[in-house]
Amino acid sequence: MTQSLEADLALLHVVGGAARIAPPPGTLAQLAPRRCARGRSDDALLLSLAIRAARPAAPSHLDHLAGLAAEVFFGTPGSVTSALREAAAIVNDQLVDANRSGDPASHHEGHWIGAVLRDNDLYLAQCGSGQAILIRPGSVIRLRSAEAAEKPLGLSLTPHVRYHHVEVRPNDLLILTTAENEVWSEATLSGLATLDLDQAMERLVAACDQDMTGLMARLVHAGSAGLQPTFSADVQAQKPAAPAPRRRTPPRGQEILARVKTIAGRAGYQALRGLSTLLARVAPGWQEPLRPDALSQRMLALTALVVPIIVVSLAALVYFQKGRREQYQAFLDQAIHSAALAQTRPSAEEARPDWEAALRWIDQAEAYRTSEESQALREQVQSALDELNRVVRLDFRPIVSGGFGSDAEITALAASATDVYVLDARNQIIRHAWGAPERGFEIDATFACLGSGERFDPMGTPVDLVIQKEPGALGAEGVVAIDADGTLLYCAPDREPALAQLSPPDVGWGRIQAIDVYGDDLFVLDPMTNAVWIYRASGGFFSGTPELFFVEEVRSLKGAIDLALAQDELVILYADGRLDRCRRIPGGSSEGGGRIRVECDPDPRFQDDRPGHEPSSQIPGAVAAEMTYSPPPEPSLFFLDVLSNSVFHYSMRLVYQAQYLPREPFPTEVTAMTLGPPNDLYLAAGSYVYHARPR
Structure with a gap:
């Protein structure tokens, strides 16, 4: 269940092996302002920026850039990734503009690490060198990208951004820094898990052998802390004591009132005199200016307060009626100019920077107002960029108009040609909707499964569910759900549910993460015991002693979050975006003794034939949280990217095919994905399940 977390911060500024009291330049921690773009109100931004150049950048320049980045982030609507x-x-x-001067001394390379905390989700973005370190008792997780470190800001027209996403817990310790190398050892970092911020800061400074900036955050329950920097006791002690202010005897009440009246009287006199003179010049009936000295002190004081309010109100009225309109038009003209320039470029790829600039100008224009002209231009610019990026925008529609319960937390989906099964983990319910995308779906009120009124005491919260084809365990096509301890629940329309327990392996269960069914075999991913187990079906029920998939060379499954069976190939997805692809090959020779060996791709890489894209071990610019296999006639893999609320589509050779985005943004984060035959894509967001059919 989602927890709302906050960050208690300490700023990290080390020079010459000692902590500095001055805030580190380019480091920022900011909550969402009162007026922010849609989707930003629950975000907290943490940012560390460094510039490496022959001539060091001024601290004020770094602070300016960090503030500019925060302003743009909170002003950008949509997903965390796009912001x-x-x-x-x-x-x-x-x-880039600074580097165009041609002066080698002013050549800047920007190194940027940003983090966004929303509830218990932490989103990270790296440009250039930088790293995020997440520390828990018994665990140190370093999140960094060598590829991003080689591509700092300021060297190309488009930034190269590497994203990470992790779920955080109360008392997690996070360190953000733009340091190039691993500053602290595993032993030093692991010892910080149980320390308070002051003690942890002292340890970090003592173990630091280089100058560096950054920040450290302890994540706590909402309401327990604010985003206010704190410093260690030693650092506080370095601050020179301010001289004690001279004490003055405060004036008595009557003296204060007299002073206020005197000041207000003078100000009111001047204001009223100026106003009456002005009226005498512009109004024929005012031949003699009003004599302010004929008015009381109280009237003069009131005039001194009212006149500035009138002036400011008039100025604000003029600005809102004229100034905002002029600002809007200026930005829109820039967007039109950039779009026109893009259409004159000799190739589509050369036009990309102009299209991207046009989109940024439109965003700034629509911060003032939205018009039919700006929307039409946005559609033109976005269409051009989508074509360049092979982005397909789909019309996702809810499959059930009222959703699956106002407080539903949908964590898993499974679908067949006519049925969709929905796991609501918050309310411990598995729901069934029947129908077809063309004519709509209805919730099956008679479906007997988890949460339908029957008791399934041994069953914990399900972690995954999959379709089991007919005849299955219940004589009809249905769904199989599993909890973290291996309890299975079989459900099918118009059938009584059945509960069963998988025989635990000899080493016991760690924690089951995901399952998939291929033929009559159930594959169970348990990364805590470093295993994928295979159970055979007997009479439709998965039972018996499990068989280990990796029979010889055991691979490290640390961080594995999902698996899929692509015909005879096992594909495993890791939290950092990597894949494992392995096949079991029966031994065919007498020497082999009929033993099964497993062959794995030594270095599976995502391929992309778009200009400027190189093979990568992760999906560039995405954090894949879930994976689904689409069978022939066009076998392929679909990946749910939780940062952009989109789906990436790759062929079985891991060649980029498309990115599917909703034409209208989802109201909340996408939490689950599945595919249904022949080519139906289902996504869960909030309490709704949406459907679209990729072209």
Whole structure:
């Protein structure tokens, strides 16, 4: 269940092996302002920025760039990814402009690490060198990208951003820094898990052998802390004591009132005199200016207060009626100019920077107002960029108009040609909707399964569910759900549910993460025991002694979050976006003794034939949280990216095919995905399940 967390902060500024009291330049921690873009109100931004150049950048310049990035982030609507990308882009634009001067001394390379905390989700973005370190008792997780470190800001028109996403817990300790190398050892970092911020800061400074900046955050329950920097006791002690102010005897009440009246009287006199003179000049009936000295002190004081309010109100009225309109038109003209320039470029790829600039200008224009002209231009620009990026925008529609319960927390989906099964983990319910995308779906009120009124005491919260084809365990096509301890629940329409327990392996269960069914075999991923187990079906029920998939060379499954069976190939997805692809091959020779061996791709890489994209071990610019296999006639893999609320589509050779985005943004984060035959894509967001059919 989602927890709302906050960050208690300490700023990290080390020079010459000692902590500095001055805040580190380019480091920022900011909550969402009162007026922010849609989707940003629950975000807290943490940012560390460094510029490496022959001539060091002024601290004020770094602070300016960090503030600019925060302003753009909170002003960008939509997903966390897009807002972080825009924040990086504005810093990149500033550095690119500075580097165009041609002076080698002013050549800047920007290194940027940003984090966004929303509830218990932590989103990270890296440009250039930088790292995030997440520390828990018994665990140190370093989140960094060598590929991003080689591509700092300021060197190309488009920033290269590497994203990470992790779920955080109360008392997790997070360190953000733009340091190039591993500053602290595993032993030093692991010892910080149970220390308070002051003690942890002392340890970090003592173990630091280089100058560096950054920040450290202890994540706590909402209401327990604010985003206010704190310093260690030693650092506080370095601050020179301020001289004690001279004490003055406060004036008595009557003296204070007299002073206020005197000041207000003078101000009111001047204001009223100026106003009456002005009226005498513009109004024929005012031949003699009003004599302010004929008015009481109280009237003069009131006039001194009212006149400035009138002036400010008039100025604000003029600005809102004229100034905002002029600002809007200026930005829109820039967007029109950039779009026109893009259409004159000799190739589509050369036009990309102009299209991207046009989109940024439109965003700034629509911060003032939205018009039919700006929307039409946005559609043109977005369409051009989508074609370049092979982005397909789909019309996702809810399959059930009222959703699956106002407080539903949908964590898993499974679908067949006519049925969709929905796991609501918050309310411990598995629901069934029947129908077809063309004619609509209805919730099956008679479906007997988890949460339907029957008791399934041994069953914990399900972690995954999959379709079991007919005849299955219940004589009909249905669904199989599993909890973290291996309890199975079989459900099918118009059938009584059945509960069963998988025989635990000899080493016991760690924690079951995901399952998949291929033929009559159930594959169970348990990364805590470093195993994928295979159970055979007997009479439709998965039972018997499990068989280990990796029979010889055991692979490290640390961080594995999902698996899929693609015909005879096992595909495993890891939290950092990597894949494992393995096949079991029966031994065919007498020497082999009929033993099964497993062959795995030594280095599976995502391929992309778009200009500027190189093979990568992760999906560039995405954090894949879930994976689904689509069978022939066009076998492929679909990945749910939780940062952009989109789905990436790759062929079985891991060649990029498309990115599917909703034409209208989802109201909340996407939490689950599945595919249904022949080519139906289902996504869960909030209490709704949405459907679209990729082209």
